Amino acid sequence: MRRGNKVLKVKEVSELIGISVRTLHHYDEIGLLSPEKMSGSGYRLYTDTDLEMLQQILFFKELGFPLKRIKDIINQPSFNRKEALETQRKMLLEKKKRLNQMLTLIDKTLKHEKGELELSNKERFEGFDFSKNPYEEEARERWGNEAVDKSKKKVSSMSTSEQKEMEGKMNAIYRRLAELRDSSPTSEESQEAIKEWYDFLNSNFGHQYSYEAFKGLGQMYVADERFTKNIDQFGEGLAKFMSEAMTAFADKNK
Structure with a gap:
């Protein structure tokens, strides 16, 4: 150019x-x-x-x-401007499509309100789409399709009892971290607990998280209110504590 x-x-x-x-x-x-x-x-x-x-x-x-x-x-070393532009174009086209659907639905609803058009209950919600998992989309954007597909494949291959066992282990780690959230995220005990979280992620989801990816995941815990709300169910401020502990763990080990 x-x-x-x-x-x-x-x-x-x-x-x-x-x-x-x-x-x-x-x-x-x-x-x-x-x-x-x-x-x-x-x-x-x-x-x-x-x-x-x-x-x-x-x-x-x-x-x-x-x-x-x-x-x-x-700031990622692997960032490619051309690839980002192509992805952004796809995302904007999808956004445009959704907006056009919503505008069409609003026009139909206005005509219905004026008595010019009959609108069934099903048609009233045709422009809305709740089929996409926002957490999955977020992960795909951050680490790419391969990591998410491996995680989904690993979890889907588990039996119901295995999935419940994994969920129990995950909740136990969250509870342990919640008990430590008022202490320093760099303390020995906090770092031991966050290492348990790092090992758990790498052992159960079919994808090996690098220290940098683990750090990025922690940053997302506080950058995205959906993650914060979900994690803070175990104790207010847990997401922030985990994010800081994950950053310290990654910086120390990478």
């Missing part, structure tokens, strides 16, 4: 894109987008590469990804 040589100051980027200077400064402060080039007077200078990354960030943001997660994704 042919690139221009011009670099832009933060105000020029703001005016070009329509994004506030404050937002760009925030991206810089949290390490999401920090241009390396500096002017003689100390101003950040945005290159074409920086603008490409900013576009990528805004695509992720449009799709509802939190900034913390966007940062994790684009």
Whole structure:
């Protein structure tokens, strides 16, 4: 791709894109987008590469990804911009399809309210789709299809009694961690308990989590309220404690 040589100051980027200077400064402060080039007077200078990354960030943001997660994704050594664009395109097309379905349903409902159209109870909910598992989607986005497919295959191959036994072990680990949540996540006892969680995941789901993936999973526990709510059923603040303990464990061992 042919690139221009011009670099832009933060105000020029703001005016070009329509994004506030404050937002760009925030991206810089949290390490999401920090241009390396500096002017003689100390101003950040945005290159074409920086603008490409900013576009990528805004695509992720449009799709509802939190900034913390966007940062994790684009900072991965394996991150590929072209592949990300292709995935984002598919996701946006799916979003467009869902929105069109919802708009059609709203139009039909409005006509029904005006007495212009009969709408059955079944037709009233045709635009809604609850068939997708949000946890599975989240995992697929974070680690790819292979890890999730292996996990599903391993669990589905278990008998009902084996699944219940595994669930019991998992809940026991959660309860042990919940008892420790007011202590330091880096303490010896906390690290022993979180290692038990790491070993449990690697032994029961048909996928070997790297330390980095384990750390990323912990970050998701606090970045995504669905995970937080689920985990905190065992004790308020457990998700945050586990996230910090998992980060410490991964950083120590990798």
